[in-house]
Amino acid sequence: SMTLSLVAVFIPMLFMGGLLGRLFHEFAVTIAIAILVSGFVSLSLTPMLCSRFVRLPDHDHRPNRFYRACESVLNFFLGFYAWSLKKVLKYHLLTLLSSGLILVMTFYLAGAVTKGFIPTQDTGQIMANTRAAQDISFDDMLAKQQALVEIIRKNPNIKAVNSTVGAAGPNASTNSGRMNIRLKPLEEREVSPSSSPFNFSLFGQTGRLSNPFTKHPISSDEIIQELRPKLGRIAGIKVAMQSPAAIPIGGQQTNASLQFSLQSLDSQLLAKYVPILEDKMKTLPGLQDVNSTLELNNPRLQVNIDHNKASSLGITATQIESTLSAAYGSGQVSLIYTPTDQFQVILEVLPQYQRDVNALSSLYIASKTGQQVPLNAIATFSQDVGSLTVSHLGQIPVATISYNLAPGVSLGQASSTIVALAKETLPASITTDFQGSAKAFKDSFSSLGLLLVLSIAIIYLILGILYEDFIHPLTILSGLPSAGFGALLTLLIFNVELNVYSFIGIILLVGIVKKNGIMMVDFAIEAQRKEGKSAYDAIYQACLVRFRPIMMTTMAALMGTLPIALGMGAGSEARRPLGIAVVGGLVFSQILTLYLTPVVFIYMESWRKSLIRFNFNIPRLKKNLS
Structure with a gap:
């Protein structure tokens, strides 16, 4: 029953669609197959090994000190548990009310805990996007970005910087640039300013656990916060830095990692309200690097061709466009070969003329007769401002405000x-x-909640089939709220988000915690059937007999997830929420289920007897009515 009900936890994951389905599918298949193989080994190989290695106890041989010490500790806890269990069963109504309070607090904590999606990981890289004024020239943009690169290279944790400027590749416009910052390996970085990887938050107070033995290298996010004020001193250019996402998820190419899009058929409305919303978002304390893709103040030079004059001189618009492209496009027109090398021939006007609007009057276009005609003789020039880029989403104009989250x-x-x-x-x-x-x-948490409900429902159905009973599966599942309460409370204390990984930990708790109830309820049912014991005596004996295996399995699960919760090794940022949720849920539920499950069992047995009496009285009632 434990094996099949544990596999049932992962059945809904196999049928999930979308991004979460792709994330969970391989995980669910791997865990389910491992559990089935483990169940087969437990029913086949384990009994054979026991027949070969397990021996009858030799009462004449005295055990060693370590064994005696372990037994004395276990017997002490067993004696305390037997005494305290009698007290709890005596005040069973108070225990049941306490379980109801825990259920209410679980729903409260589910709303109070901070929520995230996929935590950032230190991959040894930092991506930086830069943006300057819309009218900046390429040379000025290059100089400002080079100043940023010099500041970044002085950081002792940086290994290399790759910088690009201008409208090429992912850069949408000439006033933007990108930097790919490569960090040194973790063992070569400086020690983090924080003395411990654990933050805590309790009763509105936040802090860090100080421990000199838990010093760790500075992370990529901490390096970003260290560089931010230094890079902000360069006037005229803004820098948005982020750690690359472990799992990139669509979206548009923007300066920051998170995006909020606005769409309207009326572009004038976007031009009016997007800057207002952007300015308000910049005042929010939890956001950084707020900027939008709507850039409407790009200086433009309009060349207005007098087609009548141009036609009379035998000059076409295509000739004018080709001349302007040759002057300012910096295109390759030829290739010079030498015995040992080759050289590109780039056609353009001198740099001092590229920045002078009046230099357009010095451009000449050859007419059909071979006469050189100045450009200002057949065209006029005017200056205005316009959009630097125009974005659409689903063929509708869109403006995207991007932002990063503050620590x-x-x-x-x-x-x-x-x-x-x-x-x-x-x-x-x-x-x-x-x-x-x-x-x-935004779309994931409704799916995750449905996944949790379906997992519990499938476990209930399978337990009902195995026990041929619909009452005691509820007894077994009565310990789940305590596991959820412990997991959420632990996340809240250590200031860890409820994200995809910690939610996987809560789903795993559903499968792990119910095994305590199965071991106690299964033994109690057998004691009732074979020995004719009352519900009180049967569950009390079951708790004492099953105390040792319950403690053994729980401690094994704790020791397996504790290294994950401590956050050791590369990529621990993603695994740590899962470990914290499992450890917190196991510790809290272990204490409560040892007392709560017996009380619920007694109440459920009383309910069963009431149902049986009601069913026996129905035929008699029908006979009297007839």
Whole structure:
């Protein structure tokens, strides 16, 4: 029953669609097959090994000191448990009310704990996007970005920097640039300013656990916060840095990692309200690097061709475009070969003329007769401003506001704040939605909640089939709220988000915690059937007999997940929430289920007897009525 019900936890994961389905599918298949193989080994190989290696106890041989010490400790706890269990069963109503309070607190903590999606991992890289004024020249942009590179290279934790500037590759415009920063290996970095990897938050107070033995290298996120004020001193250019996502999730190419898009058929509305919302988002304390893709102040030079004059001189618009392209396009027109090398021939005007608008009057276009005609003789020039880039989503104009999260701010908190701010700022004709990771986070938690409910429902059905009973599966599952309460409380204390990985830990708890109830209820049912014991005596004996295996299995699970919770090794940022959720849930549920399950069993047996009496009285009632 334990094997099949544990496999049942992962059945809903196999049928999930979307991003979460792709994330969970391999995980569910691997764990389910491992559990089935383990169950087969337990029923076949383990009995054979016991027949070969397990011997009858030799009462004449005195055990060693370690064995005697372990037995004395276990017997002490067993004696204390037997005494305390009698007290709990005596005040069974108070225990049942306490379990109801824990259930209510579990729902409260589910809403109070901060929520995230996929935690960032230290991959040894930092991505930085830069943006300057819309009218900046390429040379000025290059100089400012080079100043940023020099500051970054002075950091002792940086190994190399790769910098690109201009409208090429992922850069959408000439006033943008990118830097790929490569960090030194963890063992070569400086020690983190924090003395411990554990943050805690309790009763509104936050802090760190100080321990000189838990010093760890500085992380990529800490390096970003260290570089941010230094790079902010370079005037005229903004830098948005982020650790690359472990799992990239769609979205548009923007300066920051998270995106909030605004769409409207009226571009003028976007031009009016997007800057207003952007300015308000910049005032939010939990957001950093707020910027938008809407850039409407790009200086433009309009060349207005007088087609009548140009036609009379035998000059076409194509000739004018080719001349302007040759002057300012920096295109390759030829290749010079030498015996040992080759050289590209680039056609363009001198740099001093590229920055002078009046230099356009010095450009000449050859007419059909071979006469050189100055450009200002057949065209006029005017200057204005316009859009630097035009973005569409689903063929509808869109403006995207991108942002990063400040340290200690969860994605759930930021998303709720942004949605509320957009509702009070934007008109109804502008539709909004999150993109990329923020959108996946918004859509994921409803799926995760449904996944948890389906897992519990399938476990109940399988236990009902195995026990041929619909009452005692509820007894077995009565310990789940305590596991959820312990997991959520531990996440809250250590200031860890409830994200995809910690939610997987809670789903694993559903399968792990119910084994305590199965061991006690299964023994109690057999004692009732074969020995005719009352519900009280049967469950009391079951608790004492099963105390040792319950403690052994729980300690084995704790020791297996404790290294994950401590966050050791590369990539521990992603695994640590899972370990913390499992350890916290196991510790809390282990204490409560040892007392709560016996009380629920007695109440369920009383309910069963009431149902039996009711069923026996129905035929008699029908006979009297007839």
